[in-house]
Amino acid sequence: MEHRALWALKFLSFDPCDTAEKKRRQIIELEEMQLHAYDSSKNYKEKVKFYHDRKLVKEVFNPGQRVLLFNSRLKLFPGKLKSKWFGLFMVKNVLPHGVVELTDPASKDPQRSWVVSGQRLKHYLGGEVERLSTVMELVDPN
Template sequence: MGLSPFQFVYGKACHFPVEMEHKALWALKFLNFHPNETQSKRRNQLLELEEMRLHAYDSSRSYKDKVKFYHDRKLIKRTFHPGELVLLFNSRLKLFPEKLKSKWSDPFVIKSVFQNGAVELEHSNEDNQQRSWIVNGQRLKHYLGRDVEKFASEMMLVDP
């Protein structure tokens, strides 16, 4: 048939690595390339690529630092103590249902405060079951409801 077993199975000629190397050497000689010049040029290209990668890394790092600075600038430093009442921000976005409802939910009691800013909250259900979970301190604000009620009752007593 005049075909090699590889050609017979795959339908195309097989090129061994030795043949490829020979053809590459022949192309270099034919085009009059100097192996030393191409080697140095390739080395310079690799060094330029490394410089571009380092530059991209530095610019990415500086961008992340700027974004972190702007984010941290907007954070409000609040200190919480165990036993205080706080409101928890409900971050679930509901567009239309209950759109006038407050996003701050029930007053919760602080059980403990951690150094990293996390706070453990405690809440009792209607069945008097205690539930506790840990949340980020940035999602909390102090509950002033009892103080306002006390202030309002004092004002009622003063005004005749």
Template sequence: MKTSLGLSPFQMVYGKACHLPIEMEHKALWALKFLNSDPHETQSKRRNQLLELEEMRLHAYDSSRNYKEKVKFYHDKKLIKRVFTPGQQVLLFNSRLKLFRGKLKSKWSGPFVIKQVYPNKAVELETIDKKRNWVVNGQRLKHYLRGEVEQFSTVLMLVDP
């Protein structure tokens, strides 16, 4: 938590670093001086401490926002931009497979045919036999390359003697 905000949770609440009981024993003389001071001076000092605390919190909010922007940038950089068009064949990520995971089971089901692509990156799929349609998030899809892989392997077989 301290890495993202730049402050510990204790500093966020109380505006100062946390002191352990052992450290407090050495500050007994300091505490006596502090408590026996002028009331007006103490009041202005407390007001300044509250303003400093507010500044620290604003700084923490800025640090938090910057940290979230960095994490979002890193996450978005890892996303693969896929463009789908109607008529393409795709595979669908099977998210329910996690419950009954087998070592050799594929996480992808399909192939399915894209019937329609919506502007919000949702995709309407239909089965190859055209019996069932449903809409899924485009992030759960990947291109089905079976035909292209077979063509590539036949070209390799023709090239190699």
């Protein structure tokens, strides 16, 4: 019986030192694969970030410029032809980190101002804007 067990160990070449060495090599190989995958992922993210950053255009606002403000409020049924940009505002002050202080030149209180993110603004390149208002008189049919 003992002879068969020795024969099986020889047949399977079961040597505890060899199996421990083989297991250690496999662990090292897995760690190298993990490190390679990490480096590849890092390189890919850097390339994608560089590509996207290259496409971004940094807008610079100066006091006295006229700008339009993006209306980011959620509307359930917006009109198809309704613009998401509204107003004609003046830049009062430019603060750090892309924050811009705006004033409305058409308001009754010229000192009233508010602060918005510079990402919500774009330069106004047109001429003077006419603010139109329509009055509809309703007549009782009786």
